[in-house]
Amino acid sequence: MHYLFTDGGSRGNPGPSAIGALIFDEDHKLVDFTGKYIHIGTNNKAEYLALLSGVKLLNKIGINEAICCLDSELVVKQIKKEYKIKDAEIRKMVDLIEIELKSFKSITFKHVPRAENHLADKLVNIILDNVNNENSKDI
Numbered sequence: 001m002h003y004l005f006t007d008g009g010s011r012g013n014p015g016p017s018a019i020g021a022l023i024f025d026e027d028h029k030l031v032d033f034t035g036k037y038i039h040i041g042t043n044n045k046a047e048y049l050a051l052l053s054g055v056k057l058l059n060k061i062g063i064n065e066a067i068c069c070l071d072s073e074l075v076v077k078q079i080k081k082e083y084k085i086k087d088a089e090i091r092k093m094v095d096l097i098e099i100e101l102k103s104f105k106s107i108t109f110k111h112v113p114r115a116e117n118h119l120a121d122k123l124v125n126i127i128l129d130n131v132n133n134e135n136s137k138d139i
Helices: 043-060 073-079 088-101 114-129
Strands: 002-010 015-024 030-041 065-070 106-111
Touching: 002 030, 002 043, 002 114, 015 043, 015 114, 030 043, 030 114, 043 065, 043 073, 043 088, 043 114, 065 114, 073 088, 073 106
Parallel strands: 002 065, 065 106
Antiparallel strands: 002 015, 015 030
C-alpha cells in the first residue's frame, strides 16, 4: 500500500497559493513528489488542486492502491460525499478527481492532523517562500 500526503495553502485567502503532494511506500520511503505555485487562489482551491495533482501522480507512476492523507477535514468529507459541495469551481475539481479515481483498485481518504502532514505543508511553504511571480517553476 502507498500513502499520498497532499496539502494546499494560500497566503491571504485568496492570495498567493501553492500545492504539494508526496507519495510514500509501505516502508515510509519517499517514492515521488510534486509541487507548484498556482498563483492567486483560496485555501480550499489549493487543497483540491493538491489532491488532484497527487492522484494524477499516482496514476502516472502506476500505483493503483493508496491511502490519501489530508489535513483538510472539509476536503475529506466532501470527497467521501459526507458533505455537499456547493461551489461550482470546487465541483469541477472534484469531477476531475473522480475521473482519475476510476483507475484505482483501492483508494481511501483519511483526515490526519496537521502534524502528520508536515512534509506536504513544508513543501507548500518552501514554494511560497521562494516564489518569484515571473520566474516560478514547478518542482
